[in-house]
Amino acid sequence: MNTTLRRALGAAAVTALAVPALAACGGSDEAKETDGGKTVTLVSHESFVVSPDVLKEFTAQTGYKVKMLKSGDAGRAVNQAILSKSHPQGDVFFGVDNTLLSRALDNGIFAPYEVKGLDRVAKEFRADDPEHRVTPVDSGDICVNYDRAYFTDHKLAPPKTFDDLVKPEYKGLLVTENAATSSPGLAFQLATVGKYGDDGWQDYWKKLKDNGVEVVDGWEQAYNDRFSGSAAGRKAKGDRPLVVSYASSPPAEVQGMKQPPKSADEAPTGVATGTCFRQTEYAGLLKGAKNAEGGKALLDFLLSKRFQEDVPLSMYVKPVVTDAKLPELFTKFGATVDAPQTLAPEKIAKNRDQWVKAWSSIVLK
Amino acid sequence: MVLDRPEITAPRDRGPRRTGVRLGLMAVPLAFFGLFFAYPVAAIVTRGLKTDGRWRFGRIGEVLTDPATGHVLWFTTWQAAASTALTLLLALPGAYVMARFDFPGKGLLRAVVTVPFVLPTVVAGSAFLALLGRRGLLDELWGVRLDNSVWAILLAHVFFNYAVVVRTVGGLWAQLDPRQEEAARVLGAGRFAAWRRITLPALAPAVAAAALMVFLFTFTSFGAVQILGGPRYATLEVEIYRQTAELLDLPTAAVLTLVQFAAVAALLLVHAWTVRRRESTLRLVDARRTARRPRGAAQWGLLAAVLAGVAALLVLPLAVLVLRSFDGPDGYGLAFYRALASAGDDGVLGVAPLETIGNSLAYGLAATAIAVVVGGLAAAALTRREGRLVRGFDALLMLPLGTSAVTVGFGFLIALDEPPLDLRTSWILVPLAQALVGVPFVVRTMLPVLRAVDPRLREAAAVLGASPLRVWREVDLPMVGRALAVAAGFAFAVSLGEFGATVFIARPDNPTLPVAVARLLGRPGELNYGQAMALSTILMLVCAVALLVLERVRTDRTGEF
Numbered sequence: 053m054n055t056t057l058r059r060a061l062g063a064a065a066v067t068a069l070a071v072p073a074l075a076a077c078g079g080s081d082e083a084k085e086t087d088g089g090k091t092v093t094l095v096s097h098e099s100f101v102v103s104p105d106v107l108k109e110f111t112a113q114t115g116y117k118v119k120m121l122k123s124g125d126a127g128r129a130v131n132q133a134i135l136s137k138s139h140p141q142g143d144v145f146f147g148v149d150n151t152l153l154s155r156a157l158d159n160g161i162f163a164p165y166e167v168k169g170l171d172r173v174a175k176e177f178r179a180d181d182p183e184h185r186v187t188p189v190d191s192g193d194i195c196v197n198y199d200r201a202y203f204t205d206h207k208l209a210p211p212k213t214f215d216d217l218v219k220p221e222y223k224g225l226l227v228t229e230n231a232a233t234s235s236p237g238l239a240f241q242l243a244t245v246g247k248y249g250d251d252g253w254q255d256y257w258k259k260l261k262d263n264g265v266e267v268v269d270g271w272e273q274a275y276n277d278r279f280s281g282s283a284a285g286r287k288a289k290g291d292r293p294l295v296v297s298y299a300s301s302p303p304a305e306v307q308g309m310k311q312p313p314k315s316a317d318e319a320p321t322g323v324a325t326g327t328c329f330r331q332t333e334y335a336g337l338l339k340g341a342k343n344a345e346g347g348k349a350l351l352d353f354l355l356s357k358r359f360q361e362d363v364p365l366s367m368y369v370k371p372v373v374t375d376a377k378l379p380e381l382f383t384k385f386g387a388t389v390d391a392p393q394t395l396a397p398e399k400i401a402k403n404r405d406q407w408v409k410a411w412s413s414i415v416l417k
Numbered sequence: 418m419v420l421d422r423p424e425i426t427a428p429r430d431r432g433p434r435r436t437g438v439r440l441g442l443m444a445v446p447l448a449f450f451g452l453f454f455a456y457p458v459a460a461i462v463t464r465g466l467k468t469d470g471r472w473r474f475g476r477i478g479e480v481l482t483d484p485a486t487g488h489v490l491w492f493t494t495w496q497a498a499a500s501t502a503l504t505l506l507l508a509l510p511g512a513y514v515m516a517r518f519d520f521p522g523k524g525l526l527r528a529v530v531t532v533p534f535v536l537p538t539v540v541a542g543s544a545f546l547a548l549l550g551r552r553g554l555l556d557e558l559w560g561v562r563l564d565n566s567v568w569a570i571l572l573a574h575v576f577f578n579y580a581v582v583v584r585t586v587g588g589l590w591a592q593l594d595p596r597q598e599e600a601a602r603v604l605g606a607g608r609f610a611a612w613r614r615i616t617l618p619a620l621a622p623a624v625a626a627a628a629l630m631v632f633l634f635t636f637t638s639f640g641a642v643q644i645l646g647g648p649r650y651a652t653l654e655v656e657i658y659r660q661t662a663e664l665l666d667l668p669t670a671a672v673l674t675l676v677q678f679a680a681v682a683a684l685l686l687v688h689a690w691t692v693r694r695r696e697s698t699l700r701l702v703d704a705r706r707t708a709r710r711p712r713g714a715a716q717w718g719l720l721a722a723v724l725a726g727v728a729a730l731l732v733l734p735l736a737v738l739v740l741r742s743f744d745g746p747d748g749y750g751l752a753f754y755r756a757l758a759s760a761g762d763d764g765v766l767g768v769a770p771l772e773t774i775g776n777s778l779a780y781g782l783a784a785t786a787i788a789v790v791v792g793g794l795a796a797a798a799l800t801r802r803e804g805r806l807v808r809g810f811d812a813l814l815m816l817p818l819g820t821s822a823v824t825v826g827f828g829f830l831i832a833l834d835e836p837p838l839d840l841r842t843s844w845i846l847v848p849l850a851q852a853l854v855g856v857p858f859v860v861r862t863m864l865p866v867l868r869a870v871d872p873r874l875r876e877a878a879a880v881l882g883a884s885p886l887r888v889w890r891e892v893d894l895p896m897v898g899r900a901l902a903v904a905a906g907f908a909f910a911v912s913l914g915e916f917g918a919t920v921f922i923a924r925p926d927n928p929t930l931p932v933a934v935a936r937l938l939g940r941p942g943e944l945n946y947g948q949a950m951a952l953s954t955i956l957m958l959v960c961a962v963a964l965l966v967l968e969r970v971r972t973d974r975t976g977e978f
Contacts, residue, residue: 093842098936121842123921128662132830135464135665139834141841155665232659233643269643272539272938276946283943287741301941308944310746368941405664416649 092116092346093142095338097129100146101366102359110353116346126235126333127152134159137339143347146335146354148186150394151238153179153334154401162186162336165348169355172373177332179397186334189354192369193299193389194239195328196226197321199281202293211294213326214247217260224264227278227292231411234270240296241411242400243329246393257414266292267415275301281321283308299323300368303385316385323387330392333369442798443810446791446856452838453849454817457828458674461661464831465671473668480672490676493636493652496567500574500635501628507575507726508582509624514723515583516590518716519708526727528964531580531906533731535914535960537931538577538640539938540953544734545573545645569645574638576730578631585627586620588903589865593619595707622865630861632684633818637677640916653677657821674824681819685812735957742950746943753947757955770933770952774959777913777930781963783848784855784912789905791852792859797889799860800867814860817853825850826921846922847929851915855908862904866897906964913960930956 094100100122107118121142123129130152133145137159148156156162162185170178170187177188196217198210211217217226229237244253268274276284279295282305302321306312313319335354337347353359360371364382371378378386466473480486515527533541549569593616601611637654651659653673660670711717745752757770792814799811817825829850833840840846870893878888894901916931928936930952937949 098932099939119842124662131662131665132827135827136830136834136841139839141830233663273542273644275941276938282941282946283746284946287744297941304941305943308746308942308947 199293465667512587542644784851787852788855
């Protein structure tokens with residue numbers, strides 16, 4: 053009995069020893085926060101990625117250290133920022149895209165600030181001029197990707213447009229994401245609204261359903277499990293040669309390969325350029341920010357050439373300033389989308405819920 | 418205070434002090450739950466039901482009468498019931514084998530069955546798809562496809578919860594004195610009758626506790642339903658998540674949260690009612706003396722059947738993951754593991770993956786310490802029941818298991834937002850949230866054992882002049898040492914793979930291992946996917962090793978502390 057007691061105490065001692073050690077590793081966190089306003093806090097979603105060297109450069113230029121708070125996908129991150137607007141968690145928020153922009157602006161989470169160098173941003177990305185509550189930072193297209201090998205083997209031309217996707221030769225080939233739970237899924241649905249209008253898109257989806265479209269919950273499952281063109285999908289024996297993904301997925305797919313192909317035509321996947329929806333991501337200064345000056349400096353930096361040239365390889369999106377160069381991976385294997393679908397943020401905000409409801413009742417029932 | 422026996426007065430009268438001690442024991446858990454559970458949840462529900470300073474109870478009726486709500490509630494309930502039944506059916510033989518048989522590799526097996534329990538659902542989900550999905554293993558062998566079906570959800574639930582039954586029931590079973598059953602046999606009872614009269618009543622509280630836990634887990638299932646059920650199936654938990662995180666429809670989310678509360682409270686009432694009269698005083702013995710090598714064809718057969726079941730249900734999906742982690746761009750090899758070592762410089766995780774392992778372990782230890790202290794105090798306070806008040810406290814501790822992670826996470830966001838309580842970006846919030854989920858385990862694991870301690874031992878000690886604290890130390894603690902170790906193991910394991918609450922807390926960039934896996938899975942390209950698989954394999958190993966170490970701590974004879 054006594055040995056049991058000693059053992060239990062031993063276990064307790066092990067735990068007790070661990071706690072001060074933990075407190076020590078937590079303590080280092082706290083120490084950073086009280087450095088006299090030299091920390092600027094960036095609130096974002098899980099997909100926000102930046103090369104550490106780029107952040108070091110920001111610190112070297114301005115003296116501010118960046119603390120990052122990431123949580124959830126874009127939609128959830130925006131909603132969390134709205135919920136906590138009376139006591140914001142940081143100084144700058146990054147990652148409101150055009151499908152969420154109106155919700156964020158209507159809830160008044162941003163303070164106006166005109167970023168230095170805004171004139172280098174192409175007109176199509178600008179939103180909220182002249183108030184400047186948000187600044188465009190990057191942009192990307194959601195498009196149907198195809199598995200090149202499948203279409204070569206079946207001597208079939210890959211689809212190019214929305215109209216192609218409902219043709220009988222492509223029956224049972226497409227997998228997409230649930231518009232209610234997935235951001236590319238929603239973007240693809242919005243693209244069809246943009247293309248066929250308020251009264252035409254539902255008919256289009258009925259045709260798509262009759263043509264055997266498969267709907268899964270999220271992008272990971274669609275791309276890594278169901279799509280036959282991605283490396284992970286091949287391993288998982290995915291059998292859908294068409295998937296709703298990003299225009300930058302083919303370069304990302306090439307990036308992981310041991311022997312990269314010589315040209316885009318030999319890459320494992322390609323993009324159906326007539327099926328795209330353009331998403332732009334914005335950042336803004338949070339109202340009530342503790343370190344507004346640092347926040348403004350960070351916003352300026354987000355439009356700097358250094359940061360803009362970093363986004364393609366870290367987030368697989370394109371820069372918005374005209375003087376940023378694309379890396380070779382993108383110029384060589386990326387697709388050029390000339391006429392993407394877009395919708396006004398106000399229109400999305402107003403109709404989004406009913407569109408998704410209608411979509412669900414057509415596609416999921 | 419024991420009311421149904423004549424009070425034994427120790428040399429000095431210390432009645433009031435004893436009550437004081439008990440209240441003191443309850444104070445810490447009560448403060449913990451009040452601050453980190455009740456307050457945040459109340460804040461988010463209030464935000465949903467109150468607009469412009471006025472309560473809008475009309476919303477409740479609107480949401481409740483919506484047919485969609487009934488639909489979701491019905492699916493949630495019946496899949497949880499089916500999952501629980503299936504888990505008990507498959508796991509009880511496993512609990513018996515673990516408790517009564519001694520065989521080589523038993524400790525390893527105990528660790529292996531616990532690994533699924535701590536795997537992030539996002540990982541387990543893709544393993545299951547590889548097994549059950551189109552052109553998965555079953556499809557190639559027998560043309561069976563179960564993805565997007567309820568069967569996939571049920572099997573995944575068994576996969577996750579097998580360990581709950583084995584550890585909760587097996588832990589107590591191992592300590593039941595087999596001689597009691599033998600005595601009944603000697604007195605002429607048949608084998609089955611002896612089991613039914615002696616062992617079953619003794620086990621009932623543990624079985625009920627395990628069933629309750631499994632039901633709660635599956636009732637509030639999120640990841641498994643989302644990944645394997647496809648978009649057509651939604652549990653209440655999934656619906657609350659959608660309404661809160663995606664649609665920002667707080668009123669609807671608040672009503673659904675209340676519905677889930679009501680359902681969980683009803684469950685707990687049923688549970689309390691069935692268990693109340695059945696907790697008998699048991700004669701507990703050292704577990705190591707009750708297990709024997711199997712004898713005879715029937716016992717070996719049972720052992721083999723259990724092992725085969727574990728292999729098919731639990732090991733196979735894990736094996737698929739391991740296999741994929743080695744299946745690199747150019748044949749089998751360590752390519753993905755090598756990539757992990759250099760992944761720290763592209764900023765995806767902000768840290769090297771090795772560090773995420775360290776983060777997870779650090780959070781896990783902190784969460785375990787909190788959960789064991791809070792849960793241990795709570796269990797000690799609950800041991801001697803004193804009417805309705807304490808029973809209510811018992812239920813309160815279970816509520817976090819039946820509360821959606823998004824509700825708690827968003828509650829933190831709006832409730833703990835002002836100094837001195839602005840913990841939103843503090844590292845301590847993660848282990849606190851994880852401990853919320855761990856505490857009920859600690860209580861549930863320790864309570865049956867604590868309550869089974871014969872009170873006469875305590876009374877004897879009190880007569881001999883021991884203070885309540887000393888009674889607890891000399892009488893209760895030695896008996897519950899094992900339960901404490903099991904409870905700590907559970908709390909640690911829960912925290913290692915915990916993804917739900919962790920993921921709702923925006924924090925400085927020190928991601929836990931499961932969060933890192935989810936981030937890698939969310940990016941295209943073979944390298945990211947492979948790294949996610951490699952990290953998952955490491956997570957499995959870390960969990961298995963941690964659990965094995967715990968088994969060692971328990972049987973370590975050199976503990977000279």
